[in-house]
Amino acid sequence: MNSLDTEVLQHALEWLREGHPVHLATVVQTWGSAPRQAGAMLAVRKDGRVVGSVSGGCIEDDLIARAQGGQLPSKPEWARYGVSQEEAARFGLPCGGTLRLVIEPLKLGDWIDRVVEVTQAQQLVGRWLDLATGVSTLTDARPGQLTEVKEEGCHFVYGPHWRLLIIGANQTAQALAKIATMLEFQVIVCDPREEFTADWDMPGVSLQTGMPDDAVLEIQTDARTAIVAITHDPKLDDMALLEALKSKAFYVGALGSSRNQTKRRQRLLDFDLTEDDIARLHGPVGLQIGSRTPAEIAVAVGAQLVQVRRKLEDERVAGLTHPPKTT
The missing domain is CATH 3.40.50.720 (NAD(P)-binding Rossmann-like Domain)
Structure with missing residues (x-):
């Protein structure tokens, strides 16, 4: 049995192998009473099927609608939910809660194949995502290392800490x-x-x-x-x-x-x-x-x-x- 985060990546990889377009949304920063922590992931297919979670459900609904409407990005980009009180209420976030996500398209032969393999073996692995180029580079990771966010990209850590x-x-x-x-x-x-x-x-x-x-x-x-x-x-x-x-x-x-x-x-x-x-x-x-x-x-x-x-x-x-x- 895999961890829930590994299950998200594994399902995404299976969907890619079946020929489905897939996007990955990852929480990278939170403010206030956010429902999920940095590192939480959701994979969404173009037909709207999802695995994982980045909120209590309403952000998922928005991502599903965007996927079905072909409105998800063709390269990695930032997304922010709950900036205002009205938007927080719209997306079901607690009062004042704000989430910052990275939404990126996935493809076979990229980083996801190796990350699934490593995490299924219960090992840690890191990934640097360059937002400008969309290129991912696998890196070493250490237990307890947090998601690192910079304007030019993010460093994620997968596997058991x-x-x-x-x-x-x-x-x-x-x-x-x-x-x-x-x-x-x-x-x-x-x-x-x-x-x-x-x-x-x-x-x-x-x-x-x-x-x-x-x-x-x-x-x-x-x-x-x-x-x-x-x-x-x-x-x-x-x-x-x-x-x-x-x-x-x-x-x-x-x-x-x-x-x-x-x-x-x-x-x-x-x-x-x-x-x-x-x-x-x-x-x-x-x-x-x-x-x-x-x-x-x-x-x-x-x-x-x-x-x-x-x-x-x-x-x-x-x-x-x-x-x-x-x-």
Whole structure:
């Protein structure tokens, strides 16, 4: 299963191969209470079929009408929606919200083929779009890199900016891996038990069969990595947690009841972990929604990952927008 943004590009590529004219609209800047963030994409065919989203729906309606009327541009150009209160209301934007988009025609043999290939492999790739010439150049990209806008063009980044290491290859792991992939995580599953990994088959999800503590070190866990232990086997889960709680991972969680989590915290204290290290553990893992089935547990964990990640992203954007005052 691909991320939603990868699905947009994949559908656009399939339409091109079928001979349909296709345009891509990408949000590059927002002001006020905009419904979608920079990087959101929508592909629209000449007959009006669309995939993706750049707003709550009304901008999509405008783009569909323009596509069907042959009014979309023949080369990349800027588009702005919601400049005035009247236009914001017309396009269903929140009061004061404004979106700036780039609308560009797509063609086979261009950048899209390579970007789909790279993102399906859960890798990052960048693209510089020159607005004057319409030429796209693929570039390196790094996790956390934002869409960059200049008058002469834009730099986009495609693929997962975050990673999730799941300890355990059970049903819950399968459900969580699917959800996390859609949420733009690069997913790695680790389980040394052959009886669990022998029939594992999830394209786009990396499988490691070594020991969990080694996996935490081997993937070079950083501040954009989440680690969730869900084997129900303390010997495996605790091994991963011993390294994860000392790492820079932005989220560390473990499956289990409140009673079992209390016992786990007591066990972890017997090792070289501090109280502050152990306090980082999300256990029971996930938002408390009364989940019981593997799918429900995966939803709860995915929701909490989004909650924590969004807080970190908002703090980062606020720091970039409002740098601290110097004395």
